[in-house]
Amino acid sequence: xxxxxxxxxxxxxxxxxxxxxxxxxxxxxxxxxxxxxxxxxxxxxxxxxxxxxxxxxxxxxxxxxxxxxxxxxxxxxxxxxxxxxxxxxxxxxxxxxxxxxxxxxxxxxxxxxxxxxxxxxxxxxxxxxxxxxxxxxxxxxxxxxxxxxxxxxxxxxxxxxxxxxxxxxxxxxxxxxxxxxxxxxxxxxxxxxxxxxxxxxxxxxxxxxxxxxxxxxxxxxxxxxxxxxxxxxxxxxxxxxxxxxxxxxxxxxxxxxxxxxxxxxxxxxxxxxxxxxxxxxxxxxxxxxxxxxxxxxxxxxxxxxxxxxxxxxxxxxxxxxxxxxxxxxxxxxxxxxxxxxxxxxxxxxxxxxxxxxxxxxxxxxxxxxxxxxxxxxxxxxxxxxxxxxxxxxxxxxxxxxxxxxxxxxxxxxxxxxxx
Numbered sequence: 001x002x003x004x005x006x007x008x009x010x011x012x013x014x015x016x017x018x019x020x021x022x023x024x025x026x027x028x029x030x031x032x033x034x035x036x037x038x039x040x041x042x043x044x045x046x047x048x049x050x051x052x053x054x055x056x057x058x059x060x061x062x063x064x065x066x067x068x069x070x071x072x073x074x075x076x077x078x079x080x081x082x083x084x085x086x087x088x089x090x091x092x093x094x095x096x097x098x099x100x101x102x103x104x105x106x107x108x109x110x111x112x113x114x115x116x117x118x119x120x121x122x123x124x125x126x127x128x129x130x131x132x133x134x135x136x137x138x139x140x141x142x143x144x145x146x147x148x149x150x151x152x153x154x155x156x157x158x159x160x161x162x163x164x165x166x167x168x169x170x171x172x173x174x175x176x177x178x179x180x181x182x183x184x185x186x187x188x189x190x191x192x193x194x195x196x197x198x199x200x201x202x203x204x205x206x207x208x209x210x211x212x213x214x215x216x217x218x219x220x221x222x223x224x225x226x227x228x229x230x231x232x233x234x235x236x237x238x239x240x241x242x243x244x245x246x247x248x249x250x251x252x253x254x255x256x257x258x259x260x261x262x263x264x265x266x267x268x269x270x271x272x273x274x275x276x277x278x279x280x281x282x283x284x285x286x287x288x289x290x291x292x293x294x295x296x297x298x299x300x301x302x303x304x305x306x307x308x309x310x311x312x313x314x315x316x317x318x319x320x321x322x323x324x325x326x327x328x329x330x331x332x333x334x335x336x337x338x339x340x341x342x343x344x345x346x347x348x349x350x351x352x353x354x355x356x357x358x359x360x361x362x363x364x365x366x367x368x369x370x371x372x373x374x375x376x377x378x379x380x381x382x383x384x385x386x387x388x389x390x391x392x393x394x395x396x397x398x399x400x401x402x403x404x405x406x407x408x409x410x411x412x413x414x415x416x417x418x419x
Contacts, residue, residue, distance in 0.1 A: 002074075002098055005020050005099075008020070008022075008027075009021040012361065013357065013358075016351065016386070020100055021100075021103075021363070022102050022363065023099065026048065027100060028048075028099055029099060029101055029102065029110060029290075030102055030113045030114065030120060031048040032287065033114060033117045035055060036234065037177070037178070038058065039061040040062075040064060040181075041061075042178070046177075048118055054095070054099065055095070055285070056094070056095055062232050062233075062283040063235065064285045064287065065235040065237075065284055065285070066287045066289065067221075067287070067288045068111070068236070068238050068239065068289055069242055070290065070291055071243025071244075071246050071247075071290060071294055072290040072293075073292060073293015073294060074290075076251065076293055086267045090274065091288075099289070101292045101293075102120060103364060104128055104129070105292035106128070107143065109128060110291040111238075111291055113365070114291075115203065116171045116173060117177055119365060120364050121364045121365060121374070122364035122367060122371065123171070123369060123371055124169050124171055125169065125371030125374055126142050127378050128142065128322070128325075128377070129142065129321060130148045130321060130322060131320045131327065131377040132320055133158075134373070136162070138161065139317065140158050141153060146158060148318070151393065151395060152395075157197070159197065165200045165201040172205075173204040175187075175204065176204060182232065183232050183233060184233050185203075186233065186234070187206045187207065188209055188210075188211050188224075188237040190217075191211060192210075194210035195208070206236070214239070218270075218272070218273045221237055221273065222280075225277045225280040225281055226280045239266075242266070251294045297323070297388055297390045298388060301388045302389075302390060302392045303346075303390065303391050304393065304394050305319070305392065306394045308341075313331075314337050314341065315328060315334075316330060323391055324390045324391075325382060325384050325385075326382065327378065327382060328379055328382070328383055329379045335380070338381070346383070349386055349387075350384060350389065351385075351386065352384075353381065353382050354380070354381055355375075355378045355381060358378075358382060359375075
């Protein structure tokens with residue numbers, strides 16, 4: 001199943017074999033909105049759509065219910081299924097197929113592409129975890145909506161600088177597009193982030209409801225099925241627990257005592273949900289997907305940028321992106337010097353690509369009608385580590401305790417495009 005994804009790289013781009021290029025136009029999470037609209041018979045011109053063999057029974061659908069399981073990549077899922085088959089039994093009659101995420105696959109970018117009807121980062125402009133917001137004169141973290149500095153969050157909100165979440169995207173939300181066709185959207189989000197800037201940015205036009213824990217989440221999903229039976233609608237639920245555990249404990253959590261308990265809880269709740277509400281689910285397409293996967297980033301693979309002041313001297317700003325995919329904003333006239341430094345110090349552990357080449361190759365989605373600030377936010381070059389390496393700044397001693405866990409969690413993010 002994976003062979004097709006591994007052979008999806010544009011020939012003119014020297015893309016390494018171990019990385020999976022996003023399979024836009026058939027096997028990407030960016031294609032899911034178009035398939036949802038098609039299943040509901042809406043005739044929306046979103047382009048793309050998943051290849052027909054990836055979904056079953058998509059005709060005659062009144063409702064679509066999507067559960068986004070943050071961080072549960074296909075390769076991680078395969079490791080789980082190799083040890084126990086409870087999930088396979090639960091979805092008997094369903095289908096498991098690999099698709100790709102987008103690039104970068106970090107949650108705030110991947111889910112934004114989903115919530116704007118499948119457009120790529122180059123089109124909607126939310127291009128990375130951290131990015132240069134030149135109009136506001138700062139580096140911004142676009143997940144937590146805070147200014148970003150060398151040692152982490154600089155404090156405060158981007159909204160205090162005038163950057164309002166609801167007006168950040170220049171394109172309508174998926175909920176807006178569905179509403180034009182008289183399809184209401186119900187969203188379930190964990191309490192505490194249901195009204196976060198990112199949620200308000202993405203879910204414009206949707207009815208957003210918070211849930212307090214996983215039990216409440218499954219119950220509210222069932223109540224939506226029950227109370228909207230015979231009606232048209234779209235339901236979206238975001239489940240963060242697996243991603244949170246991977247960030248805290250690492251990808252290998254499936255082999256120790258904590259991970260099996262969470263997976264057992266998830267499959268038990270899913271089984272109960274399907275059994276309890278199956279009678280209300282007729283003409284309902286139920287989709288479970290993830291936004292990205294994970295890869296281990298052990299401490300001995302950490303590369304401290306502080307140890308390379310000459311490299312940093314060629315930059316006009318702090319690197320954007322994140323630990324496993326740095327955006328480099330170059331000083332004028334320093335391109336050759338930076339490339340020379342890369343060859344001498346980083347070529348064994350990372351790849352260096354010109355942003356314009358990646359954009360032209362389609363890594364960030366269509367290069368047509370790009371966001372007016374996309375080029376500045378995407379920078380001049382991307383520095384992408386090989387294998388398990390990642391780039392870091394040494395934490396200040398007085399901030400090590402407060403920022404250490406946050407920055408370690410960021411390092412665990414996987415920017416390979418496999419979902």
